[in-house]
Amino acid sequence: MSEYRDLLKVYRLLKKKIQFAHLGDLISATFQDVLEKRGIVSREELLGMTVEELNREGLPDTEENRREYSEALSDYFFATRLSPCEIEDYINLARKREKAQTLSIIANRDQASSMEIYEALREFCDIPMGEVYISPEEATGIRVALISRFISSQLPFVGLAKKHITIRDMDLVLRRCLWSRKRPGKLGGKAAGMILALKILLPILEKHDAELEEYIRVPDTWYLNSGVFSEFLDRNNLYLFHTHKYKDREEIEAEFQHIEEKFRSATFSSEVVDGFRKILEEIGEHPIIIRSSSLLEDSFGLAFSGKYLSVFLTNQGDIETRLEQFINGLKQVFASTFGPDPILYRLDHDLIDYDERMAMVVQKVVGRRFGDYFFPFVAGVLFSQNVYTWNQRIKKEDGLARLVFGLGTRAVDRVSSDYPRIVPLSHPLLRPEMTSSQIKKYSQKNVDVLNLKKGCFETVDFTTLAAETKHPDLFYAVSVEKDGYLSAPYFVNQDLSRGQLFVTFEHLLSRTQFVELAKKVLSRVSAAYGRPVDMEFAWDGNKFYILQCRALSTRKELGKVTIPTDVPDEKILFTTHSGFFNSVVENLEYIVYVDPRAYDALDNFEDKMAVAGAVNALNKHLAGKRFVLMGPGRWGSSDINLGVRVTYSSINKTRLLMEIAFTKDDSTPEVSCGTHFFQDLVEADIAIVSVFPDDPDSNLNESFLLDAPSLLAETAPGYEKYGQTVRVIHVPSACEGDYLHVYLDMNTPKGIGFFSPYK
Numbered sequence: 001m002s003e004y005r006d007l008l009k010v011y012r013l014l015k016k017k018i019q020f021a022h023l024g025d026l027i028s029a030t031f032q033d034v035l036e037k038r039g040i041v042s043r044e045e046l047l048g049m050t051v052e053e054l055n056r057e058g059l060p061d062t063e064e065n066r067r068e069y070s071e072a073l074s075d076y077f078f079a080t081r082l083s084p085c086e087i088e089d090y091i092n093l094a095r096k097r098e099k100a101q102t103l104s105i106i107a108n109r110d111q112a113s114s115m116e117i118y119e120a121l122r123e124f125c126d127i128p129m130g131e132v133y134i135s136p137e138e139a140t141g142i143r144v145a146l147i148s149r150f151i152s153s154q155l156p157f158v159g160l161a162k163k164h165i166t167i168r169d170m171d172l173v174l175r176r177c178l179w180s181r182k183r184p185g186k187l188g189g190k191a192a193g194m195i196l197a198l199k200i201l202l203p204i205l206e207k208h209d210a211e212l213e214e215y216i217r218v219p220d221t222w223y224l225n226s227g228v229f230s231e232f233l234d235r236n237n238l239y240l241f242h243t244h245k246y247k248d249r250e251e252i253e254a255e256f257q258h259i260e261e262k263f264r265s266a267t268f269s270s271e272v273v274d275g276f277r278k279i280l281e282e283i284g285e286h287p288i289i290i291r292s293s294s295l296l297e298d299s300f301g302l303a304f305s306g307k308y309l310s311v312f313l314t315n316q317g318d319i320e321t322r323l324e325q326f327i328n329g330l331k332q333v334f335a336s337t338f339g340p341d342p343i344l345y346r347l348d349h350d351l352i353d354y355d356e357r358m359a360m361v362v363q364k365v366v367g368r369r370f371g372d373y374f375f376p377f378v379a380g381v382l383f384s385q386n387v388y389t390w391n392q393r394i395k396k397e398d399g400l401a402r403l404v405f406g407l408g409t410r411a412v413d414r415v416s417s418d419y420p421r422i423v424p425l426s427h428p429l430l431r432p433e434m435t436s437s438q439i440k441k442y443s444q445k446n447v448d449v450l451n452l453k454k455g456c457f458e459t460v461d462f463t464t465l466a467a468e469t470k471h472p473d474l475f476y477a478v479s480v481e482k483d484g485y486l487s488a489p490y491f492v493n494q495d496l497s498r499g500q501l502f503v504t505f506e507h508l509l510s511r512t513q514f515v516e517l518a519k520k521v522l523s524r525v526s527a528a529y530g531r532p533v534d535m536e537f538a539w540d541g542n543k544f545y546i547l548q549c550r551a552l553s554t555r556k557e558l559g560k561v562t563i564p565t566d567v568p569d570e571k572i573l574f575t576t577h578s579g580f581f582n583s584v585v586e587n588l589e590y591i592v593y594v595d596p597r598a599y600d601a602l603d604n605f606e607d608k609m610a611v612a613g614a615v616n617a618l619n620k621h622l623a624g625k626r627f628v629l630m631g632p633g634r635w636g637s638s639d640i641n642l643g644v645r646v647t648y649s650s651i652n653k654t655r656l657l658m659e660i661a662f663t664k665d666d667s668t669p670e671v672s673c674g675t676h677f678f679q680d681l682v683e684a685d686i687a688i689v690s691v692f693p694d695d696p697d698s699n700l701n702e703s704f705l706l707d708a709p710s711l712l713a714e715t716a717p718g719y720e721k722y723g724q725t726v727r728v729i730h731v732p733s734a735c736e737g738d739y740l741h742v743y744l745d746m747n748t749p750k751g752i753g754f755f756s757p758y759k
Helices: 002-018 021-037 043-056 063-081 084-107 114-125 136-150 155-161 167-174 188-201 210-215 226-235 239-246 249-265 270-283 319-338 340-348 436-441 462-469 506-511 514-529 596-601 605-621 676-683 702-707
Strands: 221-224 288-294 310-313 358-364 368-370 373-375 378-383 400-405 421-424 446-451 456-461 478-482 485-487 500-503 533-540 543-551 572-576 583-588 590-594 627-632 656-660 687-691 726-730 739-745 750-756
Touching (some): 002 063, 002 084, 021 063, 063 084, 084 114, 114 167, 155 188, 167 188, 188 221, 210 514, 226 270, 249 319, 249 340, 270 319, 270 358, 310 319, 373 462, 436 478, 436 485, 514 533, 590 596, 596 627, 605 726
Parallel strands (some): 590 627, 627 656
Antiparallel strands (some): 221 358, 378 400, 378 533, 400 421, 478 485, 478 500, 572 750, 590 726
């Protein structure tokens, strides 16, 4: 009976082989390789058996007879010694080798279209993956070709991505990609970072982490490659704007409104519009965000944080209404390619000559609907390196989180008189605020949501939102004030309507997997990148959604900074116990001082915006000089009452940015680490320091700043009216030839600014 069973096994194998008769030689060679590697029978032994059988049957020892008998013997051994699943895998391996060779040739052919490559990729991926794979070197070659063609050709990214993004991963990505049939393109940096982070954490071919598989998600995502942008420019004759970046800053700013108007009136081809419609039909009536994903964006060390536009859409109503809103949103993001901020940022980083192209990421917004509102439970940004170590117990390497209730926009931008929860992941319940009154003051007051009824992005009061929505996870988000005490809820179903609620996230940090999961995610991804990373995320329904991931620019870490202790009091401009990095900034020739008290006294919007205009003008005039920019509260705040509303391009030439807060003020400089504004300063190597003049351990020589001669009229013509608010001091002229020197030691922490001769 055993002979009959063996005969049946051989018959079944031959039935499988005959389906792929054109691969007969390749399958046989594969079988013989496996038999030899497993020690079942070697090629020499097969040859000996073959010759013996030919002699026994009196057949001539020809090449053809040898091949026929050798193949029959290898089929017999393969059929009788391997399981049916293994046989299936190795036949499919031969098929994959054939398709891989074809894919490799097409993917590396310069003239191959995206569709030709994709069709070859689909043919490869239509073969079951199984447990046996093509050789690592063959797979790597194809990965590199696909990643370089469709995602990014930046060598640092390709070198990392080829280790984690597989051929089949590329197939899944491209299934949701819309590309132009007329122009080639890539998915861009934002898409690249998100895809890579996911594959580092959830690899197809490596050992799976059960915890990460349970919690890690990405939103449903579609991609528009940069070829769509190129075709759009071609169709509407918008290539004229490529010279826009070489104009003077004033022209760039003045003409951008005209560019936006031209983009609004431009059109897409019917073929591309049909692609948009198909995407929206797949998404359905679910809120979406259109994210920029330019070719330069999220580069290693250059994050372009917040430089290009992202647009939220509630995406409600009939398909044609949604399509019109979608197209308008796309045009806004496309136009932002030519905005002043990204162009000046590129100029600062020697990227102005790069032919920047814009791709898009279209994602379902993470969250749930509550009445008219749609938002996630928590969103924010994670950093693998914590630069805000206000307590010596905090471990820098464990990372930092900025958390907000609702959409994460309030976590990455400096907004109004509101505060995210800053979490050192090494000690998540540790916070800089000591008292209940401080915790209440520096807690989140407003929530960003999507109003589905009105069809718009909206900011609502947290207390009102909590009462209206009765969010089921409030237990994890709030602390309750009752009888003067602030405490987290005692149990999940506790009635929270009897006290005032404040966003603290105490139970999220102490009673869920969030903190340990965040640390694991950051550790894995930053280790793979070999450098610090940040990650925008949402947490909803007890799942962790990756929204964006990028490698961060890092400052050159100074060793120990020795703070001078022998500086005469009359030579000290300021002392402080607050900052983020060890820094030494010497030979500062100019001080631009925005007097906090005078700024606060300005009683209308126009005057405060004019101060921002003066700072902008001074930033340009003093470019190439070494100067410090000192001013009230939060530089870059969207609330002009809390600080001067400037963007990166208005402060990018300073060497040191100081934020000044008086305790009698109703505000204090926000801990800005984690915001796009903060990351811009890090990348530009601009030192950052906060000074609290009324703190007994700090000092600011206001009299010098107010009494020294000011050069505002000479350096910023047209802004003389604001001479009492904005002062420009030439330090050597005011200090008998001395310059300003600043030393910041974050290990102590201490800092000092003092006047002494040029070094």
